Amino acid sequence: MSSQPQRSDLVAKLTRPVARPLAATYRWVDERMGISDLTHQLLYEAVPRRGAWAYSLGSATLIIIVLQIVTGMFLLWTYVPSTTEAWESLNYIEHYDEFAAIVRGMHLWGAYVLLVIIGLHMIRTFVSGSYKKPRELNWIVGVILFLLVLGLGITGAMLPWDQAAYWTAQVVTHVVDYVPLLGNWLQDILRGGPQMGPETLTRFFAIHIWLLPALLVPLVGLHLILLRRHGEHGSWVNYEGVESETEEARAERMADAEYPYPAIPSDPGYAVPVDIGDFFPSQVFKDSLVSFALVLLVFIMAVVVGAPLERAANPAALNYVPTPEWFFLPLDQLLIQFPQAWMIPVGVFVLPGIGTTLLILVPFLDRSPEREPWRRPEVMVPALFAVLFLIFEALLAVNRLFNL
């Protein structure tokens, strides 16, 4: 027992020559930048206590987006965005640069995991009715972020310029040709000419590494600012009994609300969760574990499976069957269900457009204060059917593509 303080004294004595100037430097910087204040503001906020594991999906999304940005940056160390060299540079990575191949694998599996986690994050938000007043705009920003990630996924799939990438790009750039009147122009703009060529790849490279991320990053920022402005909503388990509580009890909870609550304007009783926890360390603890597990999964998949690279693009191919990335399978199935000239735009633009519009309008279609999912069947049932429809379409597409 008595040896313990002695040892720490010794440690303190030994580290003093380093620790003292370090502490002084930190103080100097902190006085000028306010790091301590900022850290305090970022970490110390009230969050809903119950159901906290489910709320870690948002931070997991953020961590995977950071993973994508960082691995993407370092893929540029070897990747050449040119029709003559893109495939060669990746083939070099796959055969002679083991670590770069893992980075590439992490970028691919990171994208897959990101899409799954965003999907789960959206479902969680939907089921708990977290998009309700005053968080409608944050739902809309979230939908836009989801669309941007889909765009990043499909443009990224074009860059290896192997067979899969070439024919994916051919199909995707041709879809815009079905836009009434302007279609031909749009296809020329995306391809850099009437056919796929060197400019097609540089365009999609620019869209993938600059245009879409330049929209994504500030919108992630806005998503977080809005989250902090209203506080986390949590889910119905955090608002048990609020509808039957007395006016006085409600007023007291409002008055005692910790930062960043109360969320205003809210439905009566829903401005502050009943049971409050700490963001740091309770929520951050769960967030860290979930994010670590996902990054570990991405790492393992990158090492064990890696990222595929098919043969180099061959526009003369006769027997190549391009299969869309799994997250575009439902759309691909619509292509076969809406054949012939006038129907194609219905399958390509009208139906996905209606789906996206409904998704954006969710907060305005479901305006009741009710949070419990089984007590708002008017939104839960259509949403369930929508999800089942997407899964069904994807299964039909898989069955078609792999039974040829």
Add this chain to the structure above:
Amino acid sequence: MADNGRDLAKQRVSRRRFMIMTINGVGAGTALLIAAPIVGSVLSPVFAKRKTPWVLVADISRVAVGAPTAYVVNLPTDEGWPVPPVPRTVYVVKLNLNGKVQMITLSNVCSHMQCDVHWDLNLQQFFCPCHGGLYSIEGVNIGGPPPWPLFRYEHKLVGTTLYVRNVLTGTGA
């Protein structure tokens, strides 16, 4: 005096308004200066002039009537900067139309989503594996989602020697 004061107040307001209008105008001008060349460069492929050279395919005298034959030809991409020509498939099809032999040069690209089609010997039709599109030997869309016939390469015959250009014709090309 009263009038003077009001004039002064009015002048102050209009001075402030002048500056705000200038800020807005100059801001719009700055944005326009940056945007104009960008929009131009984005739209440039639409207006680009293309000089597409003729490329030798082969002597096609041995292609049989009713047997579409695929030739792989290195065609210049004809967009952007010079890159090595890219291999493309030209289907040479000889048709017997009322005793007269006619030749057409079809592309291997489906008119639906532009996947690669091939001549299927069993079906005696062109088949696209992506969404199951079918075309007759003349390249006419006869089944599945394709909205239009197969595209055709511009071609010319010198004797029995075939030349094509990387220009696709037909609806939707």
